[in-house]
Amino acid sequence: MVNKKARSTRSLFFMLALVLITSMLAACSGGNDKPNNSASSATPSNTSGNGKEDTAKQEVDGIDISKPVTLKWYMMTFGEIPADQDRILTAINKYTQEKLNTTIDMEYIDVGSWDTKVNAMLTTREEFDMIFAPSWRWFRSNAQKGAYYEITPDALDKYLPQTKALFTDAIWDSTKVKGKYYAVPGNKDIAEAWGWVWRKDIADKYGIDMTKVKTFQDIEPILAKIKEVEPDLVPIDENQEPLRGRTYFETLNAGNWTLRTDNDSMELVKLYDQPEALEMRKLWYGFYKKGFIRKDAATKRDVDLINTGKVFASWMQLKPGKDAELNAAAKGNPAFPKDAVYAQNIVTEPYITNDAALGSSTAISSTSKNPERAMMFLELYMNDKYLNNLINFGEEGVDYTKVSDNRIEPIEGKYSLKGMNWAYGNQFLNYLQPGEADDKWEQFKAFNSSAIPVKSLGFFFDEEPVRKELNALTAATSEFAAMYWGLLDPDVYLPKLEKKEKAAGMDKVNEEVQRQWAEFLASKGQTANQ
Incomplete structure (x- = not known):
């Protein structure tokens, strides 16, 4: 997911409620153990391995595509627009034009400007076709306001049959608002687990064994040592709220109510009344007073501690290989120390939340003039390996070198999504990158299949x-x-x-x-x- 680092700025009320409960953002989808790479009934199927087609199609399995269409797609970025994006878009459009008589107009919005710009677009009813619509960026609220196009069950069967098969009914249900589908999930880690990420080079230097650290109480003496011996490092990232991770409570995104995770009761309890919540809040405030947390954390919210290597430990949402993703993203930052490297340890059991399926979902705008073609594009996007890797990694021989059937070496300074691959469609189609395990996708499948559904799965508070x-x-x-x-x-x-x-x-x-x-x-x- 995100690198973390995609954090929601929800209404302060809900932020405080989640704060004192468990969680903000983050992003992820699923129920899929067997990604299917073949063409769907609504996806052209005569594609060669290099993504070339003999002639442009006029129809796809009885669906007329003779009218050329351009789809405007809004996507989030966490920094600069990827280098050579225009060249990649040209290659994408050559392919999608052959396949669907469709071209894409890609627009990037930085995460820091996202809420303001998107709210303005939706308020003025700007015409566009597709938008990144994760659960942690107002998905349900926007759907309730009529911003997104309803994907009917018939449309799902007609235009998105292979994508439909990627996910369980429970995952599709999570895309519903008042009983209607409003998004296409991203296919990635559907489970949520939490644990520690730390600077392994620093831990090794001082003989610190972070694999034994399970709680915030366990890590306190380690943070004290880091503060003493590495004064230029922030001991712990303040954004990693200690109540997150379903260690005691289950987030409802509904006021200050929560469910306890240590019993089978379905009775809501007030977070403020739970002794563990107050204990953790006091512990976290104690970390601040002892200098383990940045003193300017309240006023400088845009400090990137992870990608600059300025933090020793972070409590964050994890998945298999998250540390490899963090390392790959951070290595592209000139401020990241040359010998720095992150390691991880998952502490909590994996579990499936209401928001898990929608950590990287895509919605079609209700202002779209071509919603059927948008669905057909999403079907291609979610199931075509060539298009998936073109969008994610660029062109072979220009942006990366292919070193084996499913593994690549990115070329320095060329097109890269820089750790944003989780946000783009079906990760199970992604090539493997340096540092990623050969069995990464098998690990993802095992991680997903072992996840436990939360007690509140299926409950969405209507605000x-x-x-x-x-x-x-x-x-x-x-x-x-x-x-x-x-x-x-x-x-x-x-x-x-x-x-x-x-x-x-x-x-x-x-x-x-x-x-x-x-x-x-x-x-x-x-x-x-x-």
């Missing part, structure tokens, strides 16, 4: 009935944002936060959460105490 109160809560609680980064004493500020929330309408929000939760359980034939 509309309490939109007014949520807006008021955002305004009323903005002064407590620093609690997210461990910069405020919870003994002092948590009571103040609760008081402000109550005055802004939290009781009404809580009632609505409980009402919707009861309806959800009833639809499954359950009660809260089962």
Whole structure:
């Protein structure tokens, strides 16, 4: 996924709720153990290994494509637009024109500008066709507002049959908003697990065994040592909220309510009332006071500690090979120390959340003039190995050298998505890169298949009935944002936060959460105490 580093700036109310619960972002999809690389019924199938076609098609299995179409596609980037992007787009369009009589107009928006620009596009009803629509970037809210095109079951069968087969019904259900499909999932790690990433070169230098570190209590003496012997390093990344990772609680994205993970009860509990939550908040604030967290964390939110190698340890969402991805991305940053290298240790069991399938999903805009062709392109994008690797890695012999059937060596300074491959379609079609295990995709399959569904799988809180109160809560609680980064004493500020929330309408929000939760359980034939 993201390199982490794709973090959502949700409404402050929800950020604080998640903060004090578990999680923000991040991104991922699935239920797929057997990626299918053959052409689908809606995808042209006479493709040679080099991606060349004899003639441009006028129809695809009975679907008329005689009209040439250009699709505008908005995609997120976490830095500069990839080098040589125009050349790659020309190659993409040569291929998609032959296959679907379709060309692509790719537009990149930096993650820092994403919310502002996308909100403006949706508000003015700008005409475009496809957009990166992950769960951690307002997917459900935008779908509820009518921003996205509904993909009907018939359309799914007609235009996206092979993509449909990539995922289980449960994963497709996660793309539903009020019972209707609004996105195509990305095919990657569908499970979520958490653990430590650390500077292995530094740990080896001082004989530190990070594989034995399981908790934040375990790591405290190590952070103290790093602060002493490596004063230029930040001991721990403040963005890695300690309540994230389903260690105690299960995120609902619904107010300050949560489910405990240490029992079978389906009864919602208030996060603020749980002793473990307060303990972890105090521990995190203690890290700040001891200098383990950046002192300017609240005012300088754009500092990239990972890709510059400025941090020793991070608690983050992991998957098999995440450390290799981080190393590959960071090596392209001139600020990253020459001998620096990251290692990882997954601590929590993998689990499937409501947002897991949508960590890198794509939506079709409701303003699209050609939604059927957009679906046909997505079918090609998700299932065609040549197109997948062209988008992800560029052109063979120009951007990379192919060293074996499924492994490449990128060429320095040429086209690269720089760690963003997780966001582009079907990762199981990706070539392997240096440092990645030969059995990387087999590891992904095992990781996905071992994941445990969360207790709240299928529950999505509809914010509309309490939109007014949520807006008021955002305004009323903005002064407590620093609690997210461990910069405020919870003994002092948590009571103040609760008081402000109550005055802004939290009781009404809580009632609505409980009402919707009861309806959800009833639809499954359950009660809260089962």
